[in-house]
Amino acid sequence: MKKLTVGKMFRVLTALLLSSLLSIDAFAARFVVLAPDLTENMFAIGAGESVVGRVESADFPSEVTSIPVVGDFQSINAELILSLKPDYVLAWQGGNPERHLQYLEGLGLNVVRLSSQSILDLPEQLRLLGELSGQIEVANKRAVEFETELQGLSEGRKGRNLPIFYQIWHSPLMTINSSSWITEAITYCGGLNQFADRAEAVPQLTVESIIAANPKLIIAGSGADQSWVEFWKPWGMIDAVANNQLKIVEADYLHRLTMRTLLGMEQLCQTIDSAAEVYH
Structure with a gap:
Protein backbone atom coordinates (compact mmCIF):
# COMPACT_ATOMS: atom_id res chain seq x y z
CA MET A 1 0.00 0.00 0.00
CA LYS A 2 1.41 3.34 -1.06
CA LYS A 3 1.98 5.98 1.57
CA LEU A 4 0.61 9.48 1.02
CA THR A 5 3.22 12.20 0.93
CA VAL A 6 2.58 15.37 2.92
CA GLY A 7 1.88 17.21 -0.34
CA LYS A 8 -0.62 14.64 -1.55
CA MET A 9 -2.31 14.49 1.85
CA PHE A 10 -2.70 18.28 1.83
CA ARG A 11 -4.31 18.16 -1.62
CA VAL A 12 -6.70 15.39 -0.53
CA LEU A 13 -7.72 17.27 2.62
CA THR A 14 -8.21 20.48 0.63
CA ALA A 15 -10.44 18.66 -1.86
CA LEU A 16 -12.49 17.15 0.95
CA LEU A 17 -12.90 20.56 2.60
CA LEU A 18 -14.01 22.22 -0.64
CA SER A 19 -16.44 19.36 -1.28
CA SER A 20 -17.89 19.83 2.21
CA LEU A 21 -18.31 23.58 1.72
CA LEU A 22 -19.97 23.11 -1.66
CA SER A 23 -22.31 20.56 -0.11
CA ILE A 24 -23.29 23.02 2.64
CA ASP A 25 -23.94 25.79 0.10
CA ALA A 26 -25.97 23.44 -2.08
CA PHE A 27 -28.34 22.70 0.79
CA ALA A 28 -28.50 26.18 2.31
CA ALA A 29 -32.08 26.94 3.36
CA ARG A 30 -34.14 29.33 1.21
CA PHE A 31 -36.66 31.68 2.83
CA VAL A 32 -39.70 33.59 1.62
CA VAL A 33 -40.50 36.19 4.27
CA LEU A 34 -44.00 37.67 4.59
CA ALA A 35 -43.32 40.53 7.05
CA PRO A 36 -40.89 43.48 6.80
CA ASP A 37 -39.61 43.12 10.35
CA LEU A 38 -38.80 39.44 9.83
CA THR A 39 -36.90 40.31 6.65
CA GLU A 40 -34.90 42.93 8.53
CA ASN A 41 -34.16 40.43 11.30
CA MET A 42 -32.85 37.89 8.80
CA PHE A 43 -30.34 40.47 7.59
CA ALA A 44 -29.47 41.40 11.18
CA ILE A 45 -28.25 37.86 11.87
CA GLY A 46 -26.32 37.60 8.61
CA ALA A 47 -28.89 35.45 6.78
CA GLY A 48 -30.04 38.04 4.24
CA GLU A 49 -28.66 36.11 1.29
CA SER A 50 -31.00 33.23 2.16
CA VAL A 51 -34.09 35.42 1.60
CA VAL A 52 -35.46 34.75 -1.89
CA GLY A 53 -38.85 36.47 -1.56
CA ARG A 54 -40.30 39.40 0.40
CA VAL A 55 -43.42 41.51 0.82
CA GLU A 56 -43.65 44.94 -0.79
CA SER A 57 -43.35 46.86 2.49
CA ALA A 58 -39.98 45.27 3.32
CA ASP A 59 -37.55 48.12 2.62
CA PHE A 60 -34.66 47.79 5.09
CA PRO A 61 -31.78 47.32 4.68
CA SER A 62 -31.45 48.68 1.15
CA GLU A 63 -30.30 45.29 -0.19
CA VAL A 64 -33.83 43.93 0.14
CA THR A 65 -35.03 45.94 -2.86
CA SER A 66 -33.36 43.44 -5.21
CA ILE A 67 -35.36 40.53 -3.74
CA PRO A 68 -38.53 39.49 -5.65
CA VAL A 69 -41.82 40.77 -4.20
CA VAL A 70 -44.31 37.97 -3.53
CA GLY A 71 -47.19 40.14 -2.28
CA ASP A 72 -48.22 42.27 0.68
CA PHE A 73 -50.25 41.85 3.87
CA GLN A 74 -53.50 41.67 1.91
CA SER A 75 -52.55 39.35 -0.94
CA ILE A 76 -49.83 36.87 -1.93
CA ASN A 77 -48.67 35.38 -5.22
CA ALA A 78 -48.67 31.68 -4.35
CA GLU A 79 -47.47 30.66 -7.80
CA LEU A 80 -44.42 32.90 -7.50
CA ILE A 81 -43.72 31.67 -3.98
CA LEU A 82 -43.78 28.06 -5.18
CA SER A 83 -41.44 28.89 -8.06
CA LEU A 84 -38.88 30.27 -5.59
CA LYS A 85 -38.69 26.83 -3.95
CA PRO A 86 -38.42 28.03 -0.34
CA ASP A 87 -37.51 25.64 2.45
CA TYR A 88 -39.37 27.94 4.86
CA VAL A 89 -42.03 30.63 4.59
CA LEU A 90 -41.67 33.01 7.54
CA ALA A 91 -44.87 34.71 8.72
CA TRP A 92 -45.98 37.12 11.43
CA GLN A 93 -48.36 35.22 13.71
CA GLY A 94 -51.52 37.28 14.08
CA GLY A 95 -50.38 39.73 11.41
CA ASN A 96 -50.46 37.76 8.16
CA PRO A 97 -53.97 36.50 7.32
CA GLU A 98 -54.24 32.94 8.57
CA ARG A 99 -56.14 31.86 5.46
CA HIS A 100 -53.09 32.75 3.34
CA LEU A 101 -50.79 30.72 5.56
CA GLN A 102 -53.08 27.70 5.58
CA TYR A 103 -53.35 27.87 1.78
CA LEU A 104 -49.55 27.83 1.46
CA GLU A 105 -49.38 24.88 3.85
CA GLY A 106 -51.94 23.12 1.68
CA LEU A 107 -49.50 23.50 -1.22
CA GLY A 108 -46.90 21.64 0.79
CA LEU A 109 -44.88 24.63 1.97
CA ASN A 110 -43.32 24.78 5.43
CA VAL A 111 -44.81 27.88 7.09
CA VAL A 112 -43.14 29.10 10.29
CA ARG A 113 -45.23 31.52 12.37
CA LEU A 114 -43.27 33.90 14.60
CA SER A 115 -44.79 35.92 17.43
CA SER A 116 -44.24 39.68 17.71
CA GLN A 117 -46.55 40.52 20.62
CA SER A 118 -43.94 41.40 23.21
CA ILE A 119 -40.60 43.17 23.01
CA LEU A 120 -39.11 40.09 24.67
CA ASP A 121 -40.29 37.99 21.71
CA LEU A 122 -37.49 39.48 19.61
CA PRO A 123 -34.49 37.72 21.23
CA GLU A 124 -36.26 34.36 20.95
CA GLN A 125 -37.24 35.16 17.38
CA LEU A 126 -33.62 35.95 16.48
CA ARG A 127 -32.43 32.68 18.02
CA LEU A 128 -35.04 30.67 16.10
CA LEU A 129 -34.10 32.37 12.83
CA GLY A 130 -30.49 31.55 13.61
CA GLU A 131 -31.31 27.87 14.02
CA LEU A 132 -33.31 27.76 10.78
CA SER A 133 -30.67 29.60 8.75
CA GLY A 134 -27.54 28.16 10.36
CA GLN A 135 -26.50 31.55 11.75
CA ILE A 136 -26.75 30.42 15.37
CA GLU A 137 -23.69 32.24 16.73
CA VAL A 138 -24.52 35.63 15.18
CA ALA A 139 -28.21 35.32 16.11
CA ASN A 140 -27.40 34.57 19.74
CA LYS A 141 -24.98 37.51 19.86
CA ARG A 142 -27.66 39.87 18.52
CA ALA A 143 -30.21 38.48 21.00
CA VAL A 144 -27.90 39.07 23.97
CA GLU A 145 -27.12 42.60 22.72
CA PHE A 146 -30.83 43.36 22.56
CA GLU A 147 -31.56 41.96 26.04
CA THR A 148 -28.67 43.87 27.60
CA GLU A 149 -29.54 47.23 26.01
CA LEU A 150 -33.22 46.79 26.82
CA GLN A 151 -32.44 46.32 30.49
CA GLY A 152 -30.29 49.44 30.45
CA LEU A 153 -33.09 51.54 28.97
CA SER A 154 -35.55 50.63 31.72
CA GLU A 155 -33.24 51.31 34.66
CA GLY A 156 -34.44 54.30 36.68
Whole structure:
Protein backbone atom coordinates (compact mmCIF):
# COMPACT_ATOMS: atom_id res chain seq x y z
CA MET A 1 0.00 0.00 0.00
CA LYS A 2 1.41 3.34 -1.06
CA LYS A 3 1.98 5.98 1.57
CA LEU A 4 0.61 9.48 1.02
CA THR A 5 3.22 12.20 0.93
CA VAL A 6 2.58 15.37 2.92
CA GLY A 7 1.88 17.21 -0.34
CA LYS A 8 -0.62 14.64 -1.55
CA MET A 9 -2.31 14.49 1.85
CA PHE A 10 -2.70 18.28 1.83
CA ARG A 11 -4.31 18.16 -1.62
CA VAL A 12 -6.70 15.39 -0.53
CA LEU A 13 -7.72 17.27 2.62
CA THR A 14 -8.21 20.48 0.63
CA ALA A 15 -10.44 18.66 -1.86
CA LEU A 16 -12.49 17.15 0.95
CA LEU A 17 -12.90 20.56 2.60
CA LEU A 18 -14.01 22.22 -0.64
CA SER A 19 -16.44 19.36 -1.28
CA SER A 20 -17.89 19.83 2.21
CA LEU A 21 -18.31 23.58 1.72
CA LEU A 22 -19.97 23.11 -1.66
CA SER A 23 -22.31 20.56 -0.11
CA ILE A 24 -23.29 23.02 2.64
CA ASP A 25 -23.94 25.79 0.10
CA ALA A 26 -25.97 23.44 -2.08
CA PHE A 27 -28.34 22.70 0.79
CA ALA A 28 -28.50 26.18 2.31
CA ALA A 29 -32.08 26.94 3.36
CA ARG A 30 -34.14 29.33 1.21
CA PHE A 31 -36.66 31.68 2.83
CA VAL A 32 -39.70 33.59 1.62
CA VAL A 33 -40.50 36.19 4.27
CA LEU A 34 -44.00 37.67 4.59
CA ALA A 35 -43.32 40.53 7.05
CA PRO A 36 -40.89 43.48 6.80
CA ASP A 37 -39.61 43.12 10.35
CA LEU A 38 -38.80 39.44 9.83
CA THR A 39 -36.90 40.31 6.65
CA GLU A 40 -34.90 42.93 8.53
CA ASN A 41 -34.16 40.43 11.30
CA MET A 42 -32.85 37.89 8.80
CA PHE A 43 -30.34 40.47 7.59
CA ALA A 44 -29.47 41.40 11.18
CA ILE A 45 -28.25 37.86 11.87
CA GLY A 46 -26.32 37.60 8.61
CA ALA A 47 -28.89 35.45 6.78
CA GLY A 48 -30.04 38.04 4.24
CA GLU A 49 -28.66 36.11 1.29
CA SER A 50 -31.00 33.23 2.16
CA VAL A 51 -34.09 35.42 1.60
CA VAL A 52 -35.46 34.75 -1.89
CA GLY A 53 -38.85 36.47 -1.56
CA ARG A 54 -40.30 39.40 0.40
CA VAL A 55 -43.42 41.51 0.82
CA GLU A 56 -43.65 44.94 -0.79
CA SER A 57 -43.35 46.86 2.49
CA ALA A 58 -39.98 45.27 3.32
CA ASP A 59 -37.55 48.12 2.62
CA PHE A 60 -34.66 47.79 5.09
CA PRO A 61 -31.78 47.32 4.68
CA SER A 62 -31.45 48.68 1.15
CA GLU A 63 -30.30 45.29 -0.19
CA VAL A 64 -33.83 43.93 0.14
CA THR A 65 -35.03 45.94 -2.86
CA SER A 66 -33.36 43.44 -5.21
CA ILE A 67 -35.36 40.53 -3.74
CA PRO A 68 -38.53 39.49 -5.65
CA VAL A 69 -41.82 40.77 -4.20
CA VAL A 70 -44.31 37.97 -3.53
CA GLY A 71 -47.19 40.14 -2.28
CA ASP A 72 -48.22 42.27 0.68
CA PHE A 73 -50.25 41.85 3.87
CA GLN A 74 -53.50 41.67 1.91
CA SER A 75 -52.55 39.35 -0.94
CA ILE A 76 -49.83 36.87 -1.93
CA ASN A 77 -48.67 35.38 -5.22
CA ALA A 78 -48.67 31.68 -4.35
CA GLU A 79 -47.47 30.66 -7.80
CA LEU A 80 -44.42 32.90 -7.50
CA ILE A 81 -43.72 31.67 -3.98
CA LEU A 82 -43.78 28.06 -5.18
CA SER A 83 -41.44 28.89 -8.06
CA LEU A 84 -38.88 30.27 -5.59
CA LYS A 85 -38.69 26.83 -3.95
CA PRO A 86 -38.42 28.03 -0.34
CA ASP A 87 -37.51 25.64 2.45
CA TYR A 88 -39.37 27.94 4.86
CA VAL A 89 -42.03 30.63 4.59
CA LEU A 90 -41.67 33.01 7.54
CA ALA A 91 -44.87 34.71 8.72
CA TRP A 92 -45.98 37.12 11.43
CA GLN A 93 -48.36 35.22 13.71
CA GLY A 94 -51.52 37.28 14.08
CA GLY A 95 -50.38 39.73 11.41
CA ASN A 96 -50.46 37.76 8.16
CA PRO A 97 -53.97 36.50 7.32
CA GLU A 98 -54.24 32.94 8.57
CA ARG A 99 -56.14 31.86 5.46
CA HIS A 100 -53.09 32.75 3.34
CA LEU A 101 -50.79 30.72 5.56
CA GLN A 102 -53.08 27.70 5.58
CA TYR A 103 -53.35 27.87 1.78
CA LEU A 104 -49.55 27.83 1.46
CA GLU A 105 -49.38 24.88 3.85
CA GLY A 106 -51.94 23.12 1.68
CA LEU A 107 -49.50 23.50 -1.22
CA GLY A 108 -46.90 21.64 0.79
CA LEU A 109 -44.88 24.63 1.97
CA ASN A 110 -43.32 24.78 5.43
CA VAL A 111 -44.81 27.88 7.09
CA VAL A 112 -43.14 29.10 10.29
CA ARG A 113 -45.23 31.52 12.37
CA LEU A 114 -43.27 33.90 14.60
CA SER A 115 -44.79 35.92 17.43
CA SER A 116 -44.24 39.68 17.71
CA GLN A 117 -46.55 40.52 20.62
CA SER A 118 -43.94 41.40 23.21
CA ILE A 119 -40.60 43.17 23.01
CA LEU A 120 -39.11 40.09 24.67
CA ASP A 121 -40.29 37.99 21.71
CA LEU A 122 -37.49 39.48 19.61
CA PRO A 123 -34.49 37.72 21.23
CA GLU A 124 -36.26 34.36 20.95
CA GLN A 125 -37.24 35.16 17.38
CA LEU A 126 -33.62 35.95 16.48
CA ARG A 127 -32.43 32.68 18.02
CA LEU A 128 -35.04 30.67 16.10
CA LEU A 129 -34.10 32.37 12.83
CA GLY A 130 -30.49 31.55 13.61
CA GLU A 131 -31.31 27.87 14.02
CA LEU A 132 -33.31 27.76 10.78
CA SER A 133 -30.67 29.60 8.75
CA GLY A 134 -27.54 28.16 10.36
CA GLN A 135 -26.50 31.55 11.75
CA ILE A 136 -26.75 30.42 15.37
CA GLU A 137 -23.69 32.24 16.73
CA VAL A 138 -24.52 35.63 15.18
CA ALA A 139 -28.21 35.32 16.11
CA ASN A 140 -27.40 34.57 19.74
CA LYS A 141 -24.98 37.51 19.86
CA ARG A 142 -27.66 39.87 18.52
CA ALA A 143 -30.21 38.48 21.00
CA VAL A 144 -27.90 39.07 23.97
CA GLU A 145 -27.12 42.60 22.72
CA PHE A 146 -30.83 43.36 22.56
CA GLU A 147 -31.56 41.96 26.04
CA THR A 148 -28.67 43.87 27.60
CA GLU A 149 -29.54 47.23 26.01
CA LEU A 150 -33.22 46.79 26.82
CA GLN A 151 -32.44 46.32 30.49
CA GLY A 152 -30.29 49.44 30.45
CA LEU A 153 -33.09 51.54 28.97
CA SER A 154 -35.55 50.63 31.72
CA GLU A 155 -33.24 51.31 34.66
CA GLY A 156 -34.44 54.30 36.68
CA ARG A 157 -37.47 54.85 34.44
CA LYS A 158 -39.99 52.07 35.10
CA GLY A 159 -42.78 53.05 37.48
CA ARG A 160 -42.82 56.78 36.69
CA ASN A 161 -46.20 56.38 34.89
CA LEU A 162 -46.36 59.66 32.96
CA PRO A 163 -49.84 59.69 31.28
CA ILE A 164 -49.46 59.36 27.49
CA PHE A 165 -51.68 59.23 24.43
CA TYR A 166 -49.88 57.43 21.60
CA GLN A 167 -51.55 58.50 18.35
CA ILE A 168 -51.07 56.12 15.44
CA TRP A 169 -53.61 57.88 13.22
CA HIS A 170 -55.47 61.19 13.25
CA SER A 171 -58.64 60.67 11.19
CA PRO A 172 -60.19 58.88 12.93
CA LEU A 173 -58.11 59.18 16.10
CA MET A 174 -56.53 55.78 16.74
CA THR A 175 -54.19 54.35 19.34
CA ILE A 176 -52.99 50.95 20.61
CA ASN A 177 -53.97 48.85 23.63
CA SER A 178 -51.87 46.62 25.89
CA SER A 179 -51.49 43.93 23.19
CA SER A 180 -48.96 46.09 21.33
CA TRP A 181 -45.24 46.06 22.14
CA ILE A 182 -45.43 49.87 21.78
CA THR A 183 -47.37 49.97 25.05
CA GLU A 184 -44.67 47.78 26.56
CA ALA A 185 -42.01 50.18 25.27
CA ILE A 186 -43.88 53.11 26.82
CA THR A 187 -43.90 51.27 30.16
CA TYR A 188 -40.18 50.49 29.94
CA CYS A 189 -39.57 54.22 29.43
CA GLY A 190 -41.64 55.26 32.44
CA GLY A 191 -44.82 56.20 30.63
CA LEU A 192 -48.42 55.05 30.99
CA ASN A 193 -50.56 54.31 27.93
CA GLN A 194 -53.91 55.65 29.11
CA PHE A 195 -55.85 53.44 26.70
CA ALA A 196 -53.97 50.20 27.35
CA ASP A 197 -57.04 48.56 28.92
CA ARG A 198 -59.28 49.02 25.88
CA ALA A 199 -60.60 45.75 24.44
CA GLU A 200 -59.76 46.60 20.82
CA ALA A 201 -56.16 46.16 19.68
CA VAL A 202 -56.45 49.48 17.77
CA PRO A 203 -59.12 51.58 19.51
CA GLN A 204 -60.84 54.46 17.70
CA LEU A 205 -61.24 57.46 19.99
CA THR A 206 -62.99 60.80 20.16
CA VAL A 207 -61.49 64.15 21.11
CA GLU A 208 -63.76 64.09 24.16
CA SER A 209 -62.16 60.86 25.38
CA ILE A 210 -58.70 62.43 25.06
CA ILE A 211 -59.84 65.53 26.95
CA ALA A 212 -61.20 63.29 29.73
CA ALA A 213 -57.95 61.31 29.90
CA ASN A 214 -55.91 64.56 29.91
CA PRO A 215 -52.53 63.12 28.85
CA LYS A 216 -49.33 64.92 29.81
CA LEU A 217 -47.73 63.91 26.51
CA ILE A 218 -49.13 63.13 23.04
CA ILE A 219 -46.84 61.15 20.73
CA ALA A 220 -47.30 60.45 17.02
CA GLY A 221 -45.30 58.29 14.63
CA SER A 222 -43.09 59.95 12.01
CA GLY A 223 -45.61 59.13 9.27
CA ALA A 224 -47.89 61.89 10.56
CA ASP A 225 -47.79 65.20 8.69
CA GLN A 226 -47.52 68.56 10.44
CA SER A 227 -51.29 69.01 10.40
CA TRP A 228 -51.60 66.65 13.35
CA VAL A 229 -50.09 69.34 15.62
CA GLU A 230 -52.47 71.98 14.23
CA PHE A 231 -55.37 69.62 14.96
CA TRP A 232 -54.64 69.68 18.69
CA LYS A 233 -54.00 73.41 19.13
CA PRO A 234 -57.65 74.36 19.87
CA TRP A 235 -57.75 71.87 22.77
CA GLY A 236 -55.64 73.80 25.26
CA MET A 237 -57.47 72.27 28.22
CA ILE A 238 -55.35 69.14 27.64
CA ASP A 239 -52.10 69.32 29.61
CA ALA A 240 -50.01 68.01 26.69
CA VAL A 241 -51.33 70.77 24.42
CA ALA A 242 -51.04 73.52 27.03
CA ASN A 243 -47.42 72.59 27.73
CA ASN A 244 -46.40 72.05 24.08
CA GLN A 245 -45.84 68.34 24.62
CA LEU A 246 -46.83 67.11 21.14
CA LYS A 247 -43.91 64.99 19.97
CA ILE A 248 -42.96 62.71 17.05
CA VAL A 249 -40.92 59.49 17.19
CA GLU A 250 -39.54 57.44 14.29
CA ALA A 251 -42.33 55.05 13.31
CA ASP A 252 -40.19 52.41 11.56
CA TYR A 253 -38.13 51.96 14.72
CA LEU A 254 -41.12 51.35 16.99
CA HIS A 255 -43.73 49.90 14.67
CA ARG A 256 -41.47 47.04 13.55
CA LEU A 257 -39.97 44.68 16.13
CA THR A 258 -36.31 44.58 15.09
CA MET A 259 -32.88 45.49 16.43
CA ARG A 260 -33.74 49.09 15.45
CA THR A 261 -36.54 48.98 18.04
CA LEU A 262 -33.81 49.86 20.54
CA LEU A 263 -33.19 53.12 18.64
CA GLY A 264 -36.91 53.85 18.74
CA MET A 265 -37.08 53.09 22.45
CA GLU A 266 -34.09 55.32 23.14
CA GLN A 267 -35.87 58.15 21.32
CA LEU A 268 -39.13 57.36 23.10
CA CYS A 269 -37.44 57.29 26.51
CA GLN A 270 -35.73 60.64 25.87
CA THR A 271 -39.06 62.13 24.79
CA ILE A 272 -40.77 60.90 27.96
CA ASP A 273 -37.80 62.07 30.10
CA SER A 274 -38.10 65.58 28.65
CA ALA A 275 -41.86 65.69 29.23
CA ALA A 276 -41.47 64.47 32.80
CA GLU A 277 -39.11 67.38 33.52
CA VAL A 278 -41.79 69.83 32.37
CA TYR A 279 -44.14 68.64 35.10
CA HIS A 280 -41.62 68.53 37.94
